[in-house]
Amino acid sequence: MAAERPAKAQAVLFACGMNAVRSPMAAGLFGQLFGKSIYVASAGVQKGDLDPFAVTVMEELGIDISRHKPIDFEELEDLEGLNFDLIVTLSPPAHHKALDLTRTIAADVEYWPTVDPTGIEGSREQRLDAYREVRDSLLAQIRKRFGRAGGGNE
Numbered sequence: 001m002a003a004e005r006p007a008k009a010q011a012v013l014f015a016c017g018m019n020a021v022r023s024p025m026a027a028g029l030f031g032q033l034f035g036k037s038i039y040v041a042s043a044g045v046q047k048g049d050l051d052p053f054a055v056t057v058m059e060e061l062g063i064d065i066s067r068h069k070p071i072d073f074e075e076l077e078d079l080e081g082l083n084f085d086l087i088v089t090l091s092p093p094a095h096h097k098a099l100d101l102t103r104t105i106a107a108d109v110e111y112w113p114t115v116d117p118t119g120i121e122g123s124r125e126q127r128l129d130a131y132r133e134v135r136d137s138l139l140a141q142i143r144k145r146f147g148r149a150g151g152g153n154e
Helices: 022-034 052-059 073-080 092-101 124-146
Strands: 011-016 039-044 086-089 108-111
Touching: 011 022, 011 092, 022 039, 022 052, 022 124, 039 073, 052 124, 086 092, 092 108
Parallel strands: 011 039, 011 086, 086 108
Antiparallel strands: none
């Protein structure tokens, strides 16, 4: 019988390259779905500046990430420790960083390859559409992996 990951984590970290787009969006979506029933945070391999397009597309769903302060793994560890039982990585650099961390912390790591929408060129609406696609993809993956809030886990 193959070992399966636990259906319900107690503390989840979403990680990407700069903690400016994908991981804060994922953490915001997760927080909206699960409230305080599961602890969630986000971090990046490096610290960037919060992307205004990410803020805009999250506001469309009633989620305010405008006060998010991007942090890197080291800063997160200094502030609150790395007491997560699941790290969901959204970019290759974050995945490598998380795998390095699991040498010293007991956490499962899942890799969800997620497009970085910051490189998309075009009109404002075309760029926002790219961010919406990332947001909607993350929401679908969160629902698939964790179920819906208040629903049972299989």
